[in-house]
Amino acid sequence: MSGNTLGKLFCVSNFGESHGPAIGAVVDGCPPGLPLSEADIQAELDRRRPGTSRHVTQRKEPDTVEILSGVYNGITTGTPIGLLIRNTDARSKDYSNIEDTFRPGHADYAYWRKYAHRDPRGGGRSSARLTAPTVAAGAIAKKWLAQTFGVQIRGYMSQLGEIPIPFVNWEMVGQNPFFAPNAGIVPELEAYMDQLRRDGDSIGARIEVVAEKVPAGWGEPIYDRLDADIAHAMMGLNAVxxxxxxxxxxxxxxxxxxxxxxxxxxxxxxxxxxxxxGGVSSGQPLTVSLAIKPTSSIRVMRRSVNRANEPVEVQTLGRHDPCVGIRATPIAEALLAVVLMDHALRHRAQCG
Known part of the structure; x- marks a missing residue:
């Protein structure tokens, strides 16, 4: 009931905080017999990892994944797979000035009203840092879907702020830090981001995710529709x-x-x-589009209140993505993979 688990048969439980000792996931329900190594998962984590270009947060996290359980001799055993990613470059002092205040656009105020306590370091549980375990779990789902059904899941950025990015081809997506399917527009995107950083401000983005070769028949009517579960999962991604x-x-x-x-x-x-x-896959490519809001952590002074409801001005220091959408593509792919694997297993359980 605490909202930290996604899925019914393929279940992913996410744990940790941005500046805690580690973050991770427990993946339960993965069928036995899937060849799986840390390298399989690391390849996806490296696509999401911070500090990979000047346009994203400069927090230097290697995001090295450790498989703690559920795999023996390189093969999944059918038991829960424990995944751990240690935090190695947290700078908690950057958040000492906001312990008693609420950053506009952040979850600070809502978390305080819900729990009466909150971890202000890097946003704590509401941080986009917690998307790393999601990507790790999604790597397992991606591999199983590809091996079992030939499903291919890919994503790209189709818009950065007010700049639309025309699609040219998939090959270009992995060749630039924006996941843009268009090499010709990258210099314009870089100049745009450089100016945004100088302004101390942020911007949003639009991400497209496509799953191809999805068999017809996956999904459920009414409440557990495939598209409803996809929307539910995607809204669990920070800033969507x-x-x-x-x-x-x-x-x-x-x-x-x-x-x-x-x-x-x-x-x-x-x-x-x-x-x-009707909530069930048709066998056509499954296409999903996400709207990502501007990063709430900006250096521009903003009005807010403190815990005593007194007016204050807030400036968020620390290392932040001027556009969280830049690193959102592999996360959206992972979420779609988790939902599709869950529905594949549910379809198999009901229809054989």
Whole structure:
């Protein structure tokens, strides 16, 4: 009931705080027999890792993963897989000035009202640092889905602030720090981010995630719809303020004759549904779009209150991403993988 576990048959429980000794996840429900090593997981963590370019937080965390259980002789045993990532570069003194105040846009005030206690160091439990265990768990799901069904999950940034990023090809996504599918626009994105850092401000982004070769039939009607579970998982990613499947909000301006994807003997004519019909996968590519809000930790002075409800001005120091969306792509991929693996196992359990 505490909201730290995602999934029903493939369950991922996330633990830790931004400046605690370690963060991690317990992955329960992974079938036995999957070849799995720390290197499999590390490759995904390195894509999300901080300090990889001047455009993201300069916190220098190696994010080295340790498999504590659930794997023997390089093979999953079917028992819970314990994953640990140690925090090695926390600078808690950067947050000493906000222990009794609330940063605008952050979870500080809401956490204080809920728990009457909070860890102010780096945001504690609400920090994007806690997405690393999600990526680690998602690496397991990605490998199982690819090995079992040939499912491929990829993502990219389609917009940075007010700059749209036209899609050119997938090969370019891994060749720049923005996960942009367009090499020609990278210099403009870099100049934009450099100015943003000089201003001490932040910006949002839009991320697209695509899962291909998803078999038809995964999902449930009504409450456990595949698209509903995807939206639920994606809203668990820090800074996500909007999730759309397929045409999403563009469907508002479409007529039924345009939006409803016609079916021919050769397959669907379009994919406005985003690969989900009635909460169940259609066999088409599953397309998800995320709106990421601007980072709340900025150096611009902002009005707020302290715990005594007195007016104060807050400036957030420390090392922060001017755009958290830059590192969000591998996290969104991981969340989609976790949901799809959970539904794959649920489908197998019900329908054989």
């Amino acid at each position: 303020k909007g999730v759309s499947i397929g045409a999403g909000f563009d469907a508002v301006a479409q007529r039924g004759s345009e939006h409803g994807d016609e079916i021919t003997p050769e397959g669907f004519v379009g994919n406005n549904a985003g690969g989900v019909l």
